[in-house]
Amino acid sequence: MFPFAFEWVWDISHLVFMGGLWYALSIIGAGMTYCIIKSLIDTVADEAGEGGHGHH
Amino acid sequence: MTQQPQHTKTKRYGMVIDLDKCTGCGACMVACYAENNVPFRQDESDKMRSLNWIRVMKVDNGKPFPDTQVCYIPMPCMQCDGQHMQGHSPCVSVCPAVATDYDHPTGIVSQIYTRCFGCRYCMAACPYHARKFNWWDPKWPADMEKYLNPDVSARMRGVVEKCSFCYHRYQKARDKAYVEGREELHEDEYQTACARACPTNAITFGDLHNPDHAVYSLSRSKNAFRLLERLNTNPKVYYLSSKSWVRRKADNYLEGENPEEIREKARKAAATH
Amino acid sequence: MTTPAIPEGVKRCPTRQFTLWLAVVGAVLLWGVYAMFLIWYKGLNQTGMNDAYGFALWIWADLAVIALGGGAFFSGFLTYIIGKKELKSIINYAVIIGFICYSSALLILALDIGQPLRGWFIFWHANVHSMLTEVAFCLSCYFAVLTIEFIPLVLENPKLDRIPFLHHLSHNMHEVMAVFAATGVFLSFFHQGSLGGVAGVLYARPFAYREGLLIWPWTFFLFTWSAAAVGPCFTMLVTWLTEKITQKRLVRPEAFQLLAKISGWMLLTYMIAKIADTWYWAAVTAPSKGFSLMDFYSNNPVYGIWILIAELVICGIVPALILITRKGRENKRLLVTAAILAVLGVCINRWVMVLQVMAAPLLPFQDWYMYIPTWQEVATTILPVAYGAILISLAYRYLPVFPHEKELNPGQ
Numbered sequence: 001m002f003p004f005a006f007e008w009v010w011d012i013s014h015l016v017f018m019g020g021l022w023y024a025l026s027i028i029g030a031g032m033t034y035c036i037i038k039s040l041i042d043t044v045a046d047e048a049g050e051g052g053h054g055h056h
Numbered sequence: 057m058t059q060q061p062q063h064t065k066t067k068r069y070g071m072v073i074d075l076d077k078c079t080g081c082g083a084c085m086v087a088c089y090a091e092n093n094v095p096f097r098q099d100e101s102d103k104m105r106s107l108n109w110i111r112v113m114k115v116d117n118g119k120p121f122p123d124t125q126v127c128y129i130p131m132p133c134m135q136c137d138g139q140h141m142q143g144h145s146p147c148v149s150v151c152p153a154v155a156t157d158y159d160h161p162t163g164i165v166s167q168i169y170t171r172c173f174g175c176r177y178c179m180a181a182c183p184y185h186a187r188k189f190n191w192w193d194p195k196w197p198a199d200m201e202k203y204l205n206p207d208v209s210a211r212m213r214g215v216v217e218k219c220s221f222c223y224h225r226y227q228k229a230r231d232k233a234y235v236e237g238r239e240e241l242h243e244d245e246y247q248t249a250c251a252r253a254c255p256t257n258a259i260t261f262g263d264l265h266n267p268d269h270a271v272y273s274l275s276r277s278k279n280a281f282r283l284l285e286r287l288n289t290n291p292k293v294y295y296l297s298s299k300s301w302v303r304r305k306a307d308n309y310l311e312g313e314n315p316e317e318i319r320e321k322a323r324k325a326a327a328t329h
Numbered sequence: 330m331t332t333p334a335i336p337e338g339v340k341r342c343p344t345r346q347f348t349l350w351l352a353v354v355g356a357v358l359l360w361g362v363y364a365m366f367l368i369w370y371k372g373l374n375q376t377g378m379n380d381a382y383g384f385a386l387w388i389w390a391d392l393a394v395i396a397l398g399g400g401a402f403f404s405g406f407l408t409y410i411i412g413k414k415e416l417k418s419i420i421n422y423a424v425i426i427g428f429i430c431y432s433s434a435l436l437i438l439a440l441d442i443g444q445p446l447r448g449w450f451i452f453w454h455a456n457v458h459s460m461l462t463e464v465a466f467c468l469s470c471y472f473a474v475l476t477i478e479f480i481p482l483v484l485e486n487p488k489l490d491r492i493p494f495l496h497h498l499s500h501n502m503h504e505v506m507a508v509f510a511a512t513g514v515f516l517s518f519f520h521q522g523s524l525g526g527v528a529g530v531l532y533a534r535p536f537a538y539r540e541g542l543l544i545w546p547w548t549f550f551l552f553t554w555s556a557a558a559v560g561p562c563f564t565m566l567v568t569w570l571t572e573k574i575t576q577k578r579l580v581r582p583e584a585f586q587l588l589a590k591i592s593g594w595m596l597l598t599y600m601i602a603k604i605a606d607t608w609y610w611a612a613v614t615a616p617s618k619g620f621s622l623m624d625f626y627s628n629n630p631v632y633g634i635w636i637l638i639a640e641l642v643i644c645g646i647v648p649a650l651i652l653i654t655r656k657g658r659e660n661k662r663l664l665v666t667a668a669i670l671a672v673l674g675v676c677i678n679r680w681v682m683v684l685q686v687m688a689a690p691l692l693p694f695q696d697w698y699m700y701i702p703t704w705q706e707v708a709t710t711i712l713p714v715a716y717g718a719i720l721i722s723l724a725y726r727y728l729p730v731f732p733h734e735k736e737l738n739p740g741q
Contacts (some may be wrong), residue, residue, distance in 0.1 A: 001452050007154045017457040020519075021466055027512050028473060031505050039497035046493055104379035104698075115694040129694075139532060146533040152461040153450040173450050174373070174443020176383030177461050183533040183691045185381060189443065191374040213372045214443025284691060286618045287533045305693050308619030 068163040070264040070292030072274040077258035080128030087253030093204045095194030107188045109219035117301045127302045133186040133219035134291030147178035172215040187218045222248040336729040354718045361712025364705040375705045381698035382687045387441040390710045392679035394430045399560025401427020402517035409510035418584035421730045423564045424478045431472045433713030460526035467520030474513040525552025528682040535618040537686040547606045558595035559675040561588045562668040578737035593652025600645045629697035644674025
C-alpha cells in the first residue's frame with residue numbers, strides 16, 4: 001500500500017493499481033475536507049450574522 | 057561429479073515418482089509428517105480436514121477381477137511453474153498478501169505462515185488440492201513437542217500450509233556448502249524427507265535443469281507424465297508408469313481424443329523450453 | 330404518534346410496537362452474534378468448510394450481497410451523473426440498502442478469514458496482481474463512499490438538524506454528492522468486476538476460468554453488468570416490501586418505472602453477453618482442458634443442467650423480457666415477480682461461480698465434493714438480514730428517507 005512496504009516495486013502494475021487507489025482516496029479525502037471546512041465557515045458566518053443583525 | 061550445471065545457474069527442483077515401484081506403503085507420508093511438524097487430531101477419519109503435505113492416492117483401472125489393476129499415486133505439492141513457465145503458479149498469482157511466492161533460483165513455491173491470514177484463495181486456485189488449512193490449533197500428544205523438528209516452524213490455526221520440498225534441508229545444505237567454500241550442491245546433499253524414506257526408491261528428487269541429476273533424464277523418459285498437464289500449470293512433479301491406463305488417469309480427455317497423441321504434443325512443446 | 334425525533338409531517342407506529350418489532354428481529358440478530366462469537370473464539374472448524382471447500386456459503390453470501398447492493402452505485406450514477414431526477418424519490422433508500430449490503434459483506438469477510446487480526450495485511454502487504462486485493466481495496470473505499478452518502482441523511486434527523494454545524498455539513502455534502510457518487514461508480518465498477526475476476530482468473534479450474542481482455546477475464550465485466558442490472562431490482566423489491574409492511578406509498582411510480590425499464594434493458598443485454606460467454610466457454614475453453622459441458626453437470630446429486638437453465642432462462646431471459654415491456658412493468662405483480670426472478674438469478678450465478686467451482690472434481694480419479702453449511706454459518710449469514718431490517722426500521726422511523734412520502738400519503 002505504501003512505497004516503504006517490503007514488496008513494493010516501482011513497476012507498471014504498482015503504479016497503475018496504487019495510483020488509481022490513491023487518486024480515489026484523495027478525491028474522497030478532499031471532498032470531505034472541503035465539506036467540513038465549508039460547514040465550519042458557514043456555522044461561524046451564521047453566528048456572526050445572528051449576532052450582528054439578530055435575524056433567524 | 058560436475059560442480060556447475062550444464063544449462064543454467066537457475067535450478068528447477070522437481071521430483072520423478074515411479075508408479076511402477078510405489079507400493080502405497082505410506083512411508084513418504086509418515087516421514088513428511090515427522091520432518092515438517094504436520095499436526096494431526098485424535099480422530100483423523102475426516103480426510104477432508106486432515107493435514108498432510110503428501111498424500112498417497114489409490115486408483116484402479118475400473119475392471120473387475122481378475123483384470124483389476126491398482127496403482128498408488130503419491131501427491132505432494134506440484135510446485136507449479138505456471139502458465140508460461142514464469143513462476144505464475146495458480147496459487148502464487150492469487151494470494152492477496154504475498155504469503156506464497158515463487159522462488160526463481162530454486163523453482164520452489166514458498167508458504168509464509170506469518171504472512172498468511174487464511175483467506176483460502178490459494179486453496180481455491182490449486183487444482184491438485186495440495187494446500188491444506190489449519191482448521192484447528194495443533195495439539196501435540198504427550199511429550200511430542202520435544203520431538204518436533206526445530207528447523208520447521210509450527211503453524212497456528214487459520215493459516216494455509218503445503219509441501220515445501222523440505223526447503224529447510226535446502227537451506228542447511230546451502231549453509232554447509234558455503235562453509236566449505238562452494239556454491240553448488242551435490243545431488244545427494246539436498247533430498248526431501250519423502251524421497252529419503254521411500255523403501256523402493258520410487259521417489260527421485262533433484263534439479264530438473266541439471267543433466268547430472270537423475271530427475272533430468274527420468275523426467276524426459278517416454279513413460280513420464282504429469283497430472284493435469286492440459287491446465288498449463290507446468291507442475292514439477294513427474295510420474296513414470298509403463299501402464300497406459302495409469303497415464304490416462306492423469307488428465308481429462310474428451311470422447312474421441314487420443315491421450316497419447318495429446319501427451320506427445322505437449323512433451324514436444326515442453327522440450328523447446 | 331409524532332415526537333421531535335421523527336421527521337415532520339409523517340406518522341410512525343407507537344414506540345411500544347416499534348420496540349417489540351426490534352426485539353423480535355433482535356433475537357435473530359443475537360443468534361447470529363452468538364455464532365459469530367463461536368467462530369472468532371473457536372476458529373473455522375465451526376463451519377462445514379473443508380480443504381476442498383475453501384470458499385463456501387460466506388463467500389457466496391458476500392458475492393450475492395454485493396451484487397444486490399449494486400443498486401446503490403447504479404442508482405447514484407443514474408441520479409447524480411446522468412441526471413435522472415425521477416430517482417430522487419428512491420435514491421436515499423438505495424443508499425441505505427447499499428450501506429447495509431456492504432457493511433454485511435465486510436462483516437462476513439472478517440468472519441471468513443482464518444486470522445481476522447491479520448486482515449489488514451491485504452492492504453499493508455498488498456499483492457497488486459491478485460483480484461482479491463483489488464476487491465478488498467475497492468470494497469473498503471466504496472464502503473467509505475456509501476457512509477459519506479448516508480451521513481447527510483442521518484444528519485437530517487430533526488434532532489441533529491437543529492445543530493447548526495451538522496445542518497451545514499449535511500447541506501454541503503449534498504452539494505458535492507455528485508463527486509462522491511462518481512467516485513463510487515468508479516470504485517464499484519472495479520470491485521464488482523474483480524469479484525468476477527476472482528473466479529475467472531483461476532486458470533487451473535476449468536469450470537471457473539474464462540478468457541478475457543488483457544488481464545481481465547470476461548467474468549469481470551459480466552459481474553459488473555449483472556450487479557448494475559439486478560441491484561436496482563433488489564432496491565425495488567425491498568422498497569415494495571417496505572411499502573407493503575408500512576401500508577404506505579413511499580416512492581413515486583415514475584421512479585419504479587424508470588428503474589424497472591433501465592434494469593430490464595441492462596438485464597437483457599447482460600443475458601446476451603452471458604449466454605455468448607457461456608457458449609464460448611463450453612465450446613472452446615473447457616474442451617481445450619479436456620472437459621465437456623456435461624462433465625460439470627452430471628454424476629453428482631446437486632448440480633444438474635437445471636441450474637444452468639434456471640440461471641440463464643428462468644431467472645435471466647424471463648425477467649428481462651417482463652421488465653422491458655411497459656405492460657410487464659405497469660403490472661405490479663409481474664414487476665415484483667420479475668424482480669424476484671432477477672435477484673434469484675444473480676444469486677444462482679454467484680453460487681455457481683463459487684460453490685460449483687469447488688464441488689467439481691479435476692482429476693479423473695476424484696469425485697464431486699459435497700458441502701453442507703453448519704448452523705453457525707447459516708446464523709451468521711442471516712445476521713446481516715436481521716441487522717439490515719433493524720437499520721432500515723431505524724432509518725425509516727427517524728430519518729426523512731422518502732422525500733415524497735407526504736405527497737403520496739395525503740391522508741396523514
